[in-house]
Amino acid sequence: MNTRILRPLGYFLFASLFLGAGAAFADEATIKAGMKARLPKVLAAKDAGDVGEGADGLLHARGALSEDGAKLVAAENADRKAFFALKAKQTGGAPADVAKAMAKGFLARGKSGHWFRDAKSKWRQK
Secondary structure (H helix, E strand, C coil), X not given: CCHHHHHHHHHXXXXXXXXXXXXXXXXXXXXXXXXXXXXXXXXXXXXXCCEEEECCCCEEECCCCCHHHHHHHHHHHHHHHHHHHHHHHHHCCCHHHHHHHXXXXXXXXXXXXXXXXXXXXXXXXX
């Protein structure tokens, strides 16, 4: 084989793989940073009973929310969905499975008084 072609091709493939992995980690870091920045507001909304965790891994309004509250839930859920998809891609699983595992973790770590919605959309308080 012609090594003058194979060597640069090998470098190109290695660099593509390395840069692609770096982009995935940057995306994960960006997603986590957004979620971390919103965490105090999410916890305050949970403490107030305005929102709760769902069995689908998403944050859900328990009633009418203010415009800011609705934006908070939408932004949090967008990041969660992106995180579920990213983790599923990394592990070779399905986003729904990642979401269910995360939901179980939210329930286990949930504070007394926080609300949780089961798969049948029934709310219960911890």
